[in-house]
Amino acid sequence: MNFAEEVEERINNMAKPPGSLGIWEKQIRKVFLAWGHFEKKLNPVHLIFAADNGVVRSGIVQQLPEITYMQSKHMVEGSAAVSCFCRCNDIPWQVVDVGIDHEEAVGINYKVARGTKDFSVEPAMTKEELNKALRAGQNMVYWAKKKGYNFLSFGEMGIGNTTTSAAVLTAIAPPNAAFLVGYGSAQGNYSQVLQKREIVSKGIKRYAPQIHTAADAIRYVGGFDLAALCGAMLACREHQLPFYIDGFITAVALACAVQLNPEVRNYSLPSHMSRESGMGMALRMAGIDEYEVPIHAEMALGEGTGAVLASVILRSVLYAVTNMATLSSINREAEAVAQEKSRSIINKEK
Ligand SMILES: O=C(O)c1ccc[n+]([C@@H]2O[C@H](COP(=O)([O-])O)[C@@H](O)[C@H]2O)c1
Numbered sequence: 140m141n142f143a144e145e146v147e148e149r150i151n152n153m154a155k156p157p158g159s160l161g162i163w164e165k166q167i168r169k170v171f172l173a174w175g176h177f178e179k180k181l182n183p184v185h186l187i188f189a190a191d192n193g194v195v196r197s198g199i200v201q202q203l204p205e206i207t208y209m210q211s212k213h214m215v216e217g218s219a220a221v222s223c224f225c226r227c228n229d230i231p232w233q234v235v236d237v238g239i240d241h242e243e244a245v246g247i248n249y250k251v252a253r254g255t256k257d258f259s260v261e262p263a264m265t266k267e268e269l270n271k272a273l274r275a276g277q278n279m280v281y282w283a284k285k286k287g288y289n290f291l292s293f294g295e296m297g298i299g300n301t302t303t304s305a306a307v308l309t310a311i312a313p314p315n316a317a318f319l320v321g322y323g324s325a326q327g328n329y330s331q332v333l334q335k336r337e338i339v340s341k342g343i344k345r346y347a348p349q350i351h352t353a354a355d356a357i358r359y360v361g362g363f364d365l366a367a368l369c370g371a372m373l374a375c376r377e378h379q380l381p382f383y384i385d386g387f388i389t390a391v392a393l394a395c396a397v398q399l400n401p402e403v404r405n406y407s408l409p410s411h412m413s414r415e416s417g418m419g420m421a422l423r424m425a426g427i428d429e430y431e432v433p434i435h436a437e438m439a440l441g442e443g444t445g446a447v448l449a450s451v452i453l454r455s456v457l458y459a460v461t462n463m464a465t466l467s468s469i470n471r472e473a474e475a476v477a478q479e480k481s482r483s484i485i486n487k488e489k
């Protein structure tokens with residue numbers, strides 16, 4: 140029996156109706172196949188990549204850009220939504236500063252620059268900066284592997300990053316896909332969406348001759364967080380580490396990573412269906428259908444909040460796979476009970 144068959148047998152032999160754990164069952168199967176062996180416990184770590192985006196200077200956000208710095212600090216201190224979710228569930232987390240616009244680094248210091256350039260004026264980053272951010276993501280995955288974590292989840296923080304993500308997605312998606320731009324953290328502000336669409340369309344037109352790969356798209360219209368996430372996802376494939384993506388931004392990073400190496404697909408799991416308008420397309424570009432997404436909760440917070448919540452459930456599912464009675468043992472027990480019953484009926488009749 141090869142390992143894939145062993146996984147099938149193990150899951151099908153759980154004491155439950157076949158397939159009744161739905162998407163969770165499919166996800167745990169994928170996790171085993173990614174590891175290439177069975178593990179008894181999910182030992183996850185959550186990584187949040189934080190950076191600022193120069194395109195905010197074009198007026199495409201409702202929030203103050205300084206929130207990137209403040210909220211990243213809250214994440215380190217444990218008072219952001221994602222760190223509360225992590226602490227409440229004993230999941231360790233790390234904030235990685237890949238380009239926050241502040242002299243002081245927040246969390247682990249991989250600061251490439253103090254934010255990207257405004258892509259509506261000039262390319263978001265240089266080739267060297269792109270490589271530095273990709274490497275930051277890769278290094279964090281090496282670190283996680285060395286520490287013995289066997290599962291990762293990814294999040295991000297960066298005011299303006301729904302615009303950079305929509306721009307990167309528009310660059311790598313079929314033509315005229317500017318509808319991929321959504322509200323971001325300005326729910327309901329439609330005039331802002333129109334302005335974001337304009338900026339994205341113009342940016343893509345301007346750099347079209349230079350954008351040939353997903354890495355080019357990140358370089359010209361993306362962000363350091365997207366680059367680091369993409370580098371991290373490529374490294375997960377190398378180290379056989381399965382991972383959860385979160386919402387729109389991480390889904391775009393995955394779409395880029397899958398374009399650069401289609402095998403990344405085998406290590407990636409969707410966690411929740413962000414309400415950001417480009418989410419479905421980003422997933423499809425990564426080879427994932429909406430019906431494969433376990434949590435549909437109209438979330439659009441980022442930080443990896445949906446990914447951490449999914450990790451909590453997946454950890455419970457793996458615990459069940461390891462500790463639940465098997466179908467064969469329950470069938471044996473049921474047979475013994477049935478025999479005992481028929482024996483007592485015969486005895487009574489005597
Ligand atoms: O993950 C998502 O789908 C998502 C959707 C909307 C907003 N966000 C978060 O909000 C910030 C980006 O929103 P914006 O409007 O500044 O582009 C960024 O810090 C993200 O973590 C995240």
Ligand SMILES: Cc1cc2nc[nH]c2cc1C
Pocket residue numbers: 202206210295296297324440441442
């Ligand atoms: C307060 C706040 C928290 C966030 N967390 C992720 N993106 C965010 C955007 C804002 C505005």
